Amino acid sequence: MILSRRPDLERFLARPDPGIRAAVIYGRDLGVVRERAAQLANQVTEDPDDPFNVALLTEGDLAGDDARLEGELAAQSLMGGRRLVRLRLGGERAASEKLAVEALSRLLAGELNPDAFLLVEAGALGRDSTLRKAAEKAPACAVIPCYEDEVGDVARMAREALAKDGVGLSAEALALFVGRLPHERGVARREIERLALFLGPGSGVTAGPKDLEAFLGVEPEASLAGAASDAFGGRLAEAQAGLRRAALEGLSGPGAVRALGMHLGKLRRTLTLARNGAGLQEAAKASGVFWKDEREFLRQARSWSLETLDGVQGDILAADRACKTARAPDVLITERLALQIAAKARRIGL
Structure with missing residues (x-):
């Protein structure tokens, strides 16, 4: 059952058909995917955070354990009530999609726990996606494509x-x-x-x-945000130019250091989420990366590691202390920090 019309979708999310035992929610806008998945989860089970009745899996959980998903779907509820198994796919492992198709088929064939509900959250699934094809053919599975909001949708929201x-x-x-x-x-x-x-x-x-x-x-100053991105992207000249523009605009050294620290924080959070099984693009969105900056940020995230970021953290803390010292040359301190970061970025291939 494909639910693409808004009225049909809203009715289903408010009161799901009891005959539906699985759902595949997918789309480029992961914010919409997550929101609609949360709405459905609240209808399927009384407490979506209940660790006894709800299992949340990522692609990382399935790596090296092909039976994990079916095992969760076969498990019985320990506390009574309907069991919910949520699977989040980042689209980076074809093997995970294959496992999802197999588990979906077995669940709907009655081979696993008949009271279990499988909720799959995925990114964009093309027409050639085996998961999308299998879900669309299954009468007991709801398929919900999510599209990017139009201006009217955003205004209404x-x-x-x-x-x-x-x-x-x-x-x-x-x-x-x-x-x-x-x-x-x-x-x-x-x-x-x-x-x-x-x-x-x-x-x-x-x-x-x-x-x-x-x-x-009240937005992050473009010159500082751009300078931070340029520094971590290995573009020293552009980073220094951005810092100098910020200085002319009256932005202090500590503010520039803070911008560099915020960029490092986004990289660290993204890489941590990715290490725990999230797709890199999904992790970047969860870390608050602005959509226009996503391509460059992902380029950086593929080169930096948590270990190399640890080395930069010390440089940022030292620069922050120096900027707060009386009569410290803020501009020189922040430019030197940008030089240190850009040099490390160049050494790792950026």
């Missing part, structure tokens, strides 16, 4: 989320705000939550374009 917090935007302010948002659902939701906090939850404010000027200006 913003209106509804802000209304729950007792605040709102005028039509002009909403258009201005939505125009600054990416269409990736997870990132957009975080920005909407940040706006609600800015306006004051429960204040009843309906903000206009002028009211948003301060909020829209």
